[in-house]
Amino acid sequence: MNENSSSNTNGDIDRWLEWIKDCKYLPETDFKQLCTIISDIFFEESNVQPIFSPVTICGDLHGQYYDVQELFRTGGYPPDTQYIFMGDFVDRGYYSLETLTQLLVFKAKWPDRITLLRGNHESRQVTQVYGFYDECMKKYGNANLWRFCCRLFDLMPIGALIDNEVLCIHGGLSPDIGTIDQMRIIERDQEIPHRGGFCDLMWSDPDDIDWWAISPRGAGWLFGEKPTSQFMHNNQLSLICRAHQLVQEGIKFMFDEHLVTVWSAPNYCYRCGNIAAILAFHTATNHETKLFNAVPDNQRVIPSKTTTPYFL
Known part of the structure; x- marks a missing residue:
């Protein structure tokens, strides 16, 4: 990239940073350009991205844009705070497109300060059922942007490894x-x-449970303390961090605090009444839980109509 084109790109990113502040999504041509920038970044990242502390990890967001702003107010906005988001950015919430766009613009601006991991909702099949496809169709009038996003989902890292000690993945083992x-x-x-x-x-x-069991989700497994301990021993880990499951208290430690579930969508689906959490690592072995609540209704814009009830 020559100096002029690099300067133009930086100007576009700065313009997008201003645009996304008010829960706006980008024009189609801009979003396509953003996807191209992010694709190039993802291509350079490994399946398990190495990260050094301090870093803050986040669980599911599910399109709750106004609550994501509360997350940033709680943990700090990038680039001042480094983040790992453990997937499930879209579906079920009112503003999946705006939420994902904000994270992608942050990634374009500060690629080394925000890591976006893939979750089970970052897929074609799931987003066609739980809202993101319909939202793209409603807001853009076509499926082009949804296809661009699905292409990005395919390129997202699977996990992150903090200080070679803490593994972050969306689901589990x-x-x-x-x-x-x-x-x-x-x-x-x-x-x-x-x-x-x-x-x-x-x-x-x-x-x-002790070992493995069939998952009621119909995909993946239930895993117990023994496979967790074995995996941690084999890989010299001190902690496994994951998201994927609603936790009413926002955070849940299991297996003698060797595994933690972090949930970052407060009042999930605008009806569950749960608290949300993020986990700030000062070092790999020194972490701090930060809790936050959903933004009050008078501080958010609620769409007048939704086409499908996405709660499951």
């Missing part, structure tokens, strides 16, 4: 994956498969 090195060689540039290791990392959940 897999009986097919015993080491982080196996995660590093997954072919991630694809729709999330229906079964296998890649699928499990996106869909699995911890449970109070």
Whole structure:
């Protein structure tokens, strides 16, 4: 990229930063340009992206744009705070497009200060059922932007590793994956498969069991303390961080505090009444939970009509 084109790109990103402040989505041509910028960044990132503390990790967001602003007020806006978002940016909330756009613009502006991991909702099949496809169609009048986003989803990293000690993934473990090195060689540039290791990392959940069990989700597994301890020992980890499950208190530690679920969508689906949390790591072994509530209704714009009830 020559100096002029780089300058033009930086000018576009700064313009987008102003645009997204008021829960706006970008014009189609701008969004396509943004996707091109982010694709180039994702291509350079590994399946398991190495991250150094201090860093703050976040769970599911699900299109709750105004609550994401409360998250940033609680944890600090980038680039002052470094973030890892553990997937599920879209679906179910009113503003999936605006939420995702904001995160992508932040990523374009400060690529080393924000890491976006793939969740099970970053897929074609799931977004066609739970709202993001319909939202793109409603706001743009066509599916082009949804296709651009799905292409980006295919390129997102699967996990992040903080200080070589703390693994961040969206869902959980897999009986097919015993080491982080196996995660590093997954072919991630694809729709999330229906079964296998890649699928499990996106869909699995911890449970109070000893070993493995069939998941009621119909994808992934339930995994207990023994496979967790074994995976951590094999990979010399101090903690596994994941999202994927609603936690009423915002955060939940399990297995002698070797695994933590972080949930960052307060009052999920605008009806669950839960608190949300983010987890700030000062070092790999020194972390601080920060809790926040949903923004009051008088501080958010609620659409007058939604086409489909996305709560599940």
